Amino acid sequence: MDKTKLIERAEILVGAVDDLPTIPAVATKVLQMVDDPDASVEEIADMMLTDQVMTARIMKLINSPVYKPAQEITSLRRALVYLGLRHVREIALTTSVISAFDGTTGVLDLKAFWEHSFGVGMVSKIIAKKVGYIDLEKAYIAGIIHDLGEVFLSNFLREPFLEVLDYIKAHPVTLSEAEELLLGTTHSEIGLCMARKWNFPEAYSDIIAHHHNPEAATVDPILCAIVNLSDLFCTVRELNYGGLGWVTFNLNEQVAWSILKEKSPDMARMDVERFCYELDDAIPDVKALVSSIFSTT
């Protein structure tokens, strides 16, 4: 089916939902302040502190193995200084996305979903480093939010999405193929429509839309290739959800791999085997991070 039709269908589905969660007002305000050269760290911290949930999540994220501060960081102001203001925008965005869907009653196993998402974030960051992609935090955030469309399907198209999940357990097709067949669109287009509604920066919407076909990315094809590969690796290394059918891939046939090798010829010599085994070792960290973000204590 052609891409325009998939997007049209996604727009109808997303548009039909009246109570689509919104990004908290504080997050929007924080995003504006970060872009304002006159805003100080103190002012941004004060604004964030008005949202206790966001503050708690940022503190958990900053002290997680992914950021690895030498000593535990206990004040929000120090966390912001440690991260740098550029990253505050991204962390505010991520924590907001999590909040928007927290506690809702979707059909997806939310814990497994976020484990996959944070896993893809973490692996994207590692691949980004290997490729020499400069903005590692951007890679991390892009990885975390790439499957945003799934949460929508899980929450607002419960019955049809359950059919999709059942279908991939019984048929040798990918999740996207099953979604296209049964819903007339996929989580990539649904995610794109949501990202537009929430005024996400263009770079992120582009990745959400094209993480399964990085060759079509227009804003940042390298980052899109990074997230695509990271998604594949996580899917075959115990960070998948929804009982995905038989995902197998031959690295040499992946467009993303060609894109990255073109950007950084050293990638051709990457020790893919060791990378997979190290990924296995990192899985407990990812699971611990997700548990800590979602725990209420």
Add this chain to the structure above:
Amino acid sequence: MAISDKDFELLRDFIYNICGMYFHTTKKYFLESRLTRRMEATGSATFQDYYQLIKSPRGSVELKFLMDEITTNETYFFRNVPQLAALENKLLPEIVETKNKMGFRKLRIWSAASSSGEEAYTMAMILLEKRATLLKDWIIEIVGTDINETVIAQAKEGVYNAYSVRNIPDVYKRKYIREDNGKFILSPEVKKFVTFNKLNLYEDSKMIFMKSFDFIFCANVLIYFDTASKSKVVQHFYNNLQPYGYFFVGQSESLHGVNDKFKTVHFPGGFGYKK
């Protein structure tokens, strides 16, 4: 003896670079206990003493002892579940389709370090289950080879202990295994698909006759070879595969830097090498 994370990583990197086997962090405790035995045996007082020993020119012999300790050298049926699942669900149907198009209905599988036969017979059971469907009217040939004649004799006998058969799914166990006085006897139906021969993987003149395989398995053997021998043996495996065939090593093993012709193919929980 507990070792620090830093020492663990040092040893892990050393073993990985020399042997091509990766030690997962979850196995740190296991590695410590095995390491303690080797340190006692070699009279090494500290980890650093032992590490210096295996790094030294005379350390290659000691490294073999260490690898023996940590690979435990035991085998059992249905050992590498992710690998078997990928083969059954994806790679086998793919090869059957390719061969059907060519009108070539014969499947050849090689267990290249077959030991007492568990791996080869596991394959036989899985393929036997497909005789009525995917592999209807197909000829199946499974070859097991090992350098050790004692284990070949055991493989041919096909009698196992409880440890060996503990992982066999019930559906297979009921059909193909008969228990007799604490011994587990393999059904002749399974045995007839497999032949066992003595073979030294170093012996080029014999290796070139192992032809036209669709799948080759070689687990926990290459880790004992130096890089040059590894490359040579793996090149033989490459040549001995059909153009669309697959090669598998053991869990946690890596062929990185050994052969640049194979392509890695990833599947849930593992990967294999495609010609």
